[in-house]
Amino acid sequence: MKKRMYRFFIDYEKEERWVNDMADRGWNLKKTVVGYFVFEKGTPGQYIYRNEFINRKSKDYFEFLDEMNIECVSKFGGWAYYRKPKSEGPFEIFSDASSKINYIKSMNRIFIFVLLLNLIIGIYNLSLGLREFVVGSMNTSVGCMNLIVALLLFIPIVKNENRKKGLKQDLHIFEG
Amino acid sequence: MTQEHPPLTEGVYYILLALYEARHGYGIMQLVEEMSNGRVRLGAGTIYGAIKTLLERGWIEALDGDGRKKEYIITETGKTVVEYEILRLRELFDNGIRITRGVE
Structure with missing residues (x-):
């Protein structure tokens, strides 16, 4: 089952919190294109999502994330969304x-x-x-x-x- | 002891230690988490940025591998930096113990 939503955020951290709230309710983000979000029904609390502004990020960087078992779910207009299973513990892109x-x-x-x-x-x-x-x-x-x-x-x-x-x-x- | 190098961040210190043996990014993250009993969890973006800077400084180098996963190892310069850092940490530790008379 899929859910499509339009929602506009000025603050990217607020948007990330909302995407995580959706995931906690069992709606896992599959794709987002400026304000348009596609969610897929899953188990509540399965994933932690993080967004990143990825201007001028190389292919090398995405390969590196892939090696780190970070799944890139959506990439559009300078922004990317990643996710990792919650069972693997806390997940942040930048830790210091x-x-x-x-x-x-x-x-x-x-x-x-x-x-x-x-x-x-x-x-x-x-x-x-x-x-x-x-x-x-x-x-x-x-x-x-x-x-x-x-x-x-x-x-x-x-x-x-x-x-x-x-x-x-x-x-x-x-x-x- | 003069201030030859500024103190390393916890992340860089642990990344350098992890690279006394050749490792790729995921291996670094796992070992650091293990060594610190789960206290230090390095973010992928943080590790990636640190690796790039350390390569530029010549403290670590990339190994030519045929595999897709790139492995890195510490250089002699990198080892000197770590040894210097250990001396600094020992000074901090010794002074801490001496003045507080140890932690029980």
Whole structure:
């Protein structure tokens, strides 16, 4: 039995928690494409799921995960979902503060770049749209879209910065 | 003792120890978990990142294998780093015991 759902998350950690809640209720994620999720009926609490931002991750990395008995269930648009049977114990992709910080840094670098790109293009489109009232309506709507994307990216960027700050504080007293 | 190398992270220290014998990623993870009685569970992403950095530094090297699973082993430089770390840990341990008069 399959269940298809649309759900949009701004925070990737919240999304991961929700996917794990579904797994605990017996719905195992099979595929996800930005906000669209396909679950398959299974035993409740069978798997632990983790997501990862995988921009520029090599084939080598996925082979490595495979060797570690980590199953990659879905890969789309820079994001991957992995799972491991719960019976094998706790499952995290990053286990210490320094590797978590590196991960967040590389994610935010891309997020900030895409945000700035959308901001610049958005403002440019809006300025074109506002200049030519009727013909420019297309520019206005595209420009608004750009600004919405920029705003939606702003939230995870700020959350990531806060996570990074917390981890860096830990590094002052703990080894990671 | 001068600070020749900064302290290693627990993960890197255990990964280097695990590679005194040739191992692949999964073998490293298992041995580290076993040695620490389940206390240290290294994440796959953390091990992968550490292996890449250690290869760049020349502390470990990849063995040419025909199999799909890549194996790694510690180099002489890597061993020097571990030996230095053990001295540092002994200093920490000895001072701890001396001042607290041991743990019972």
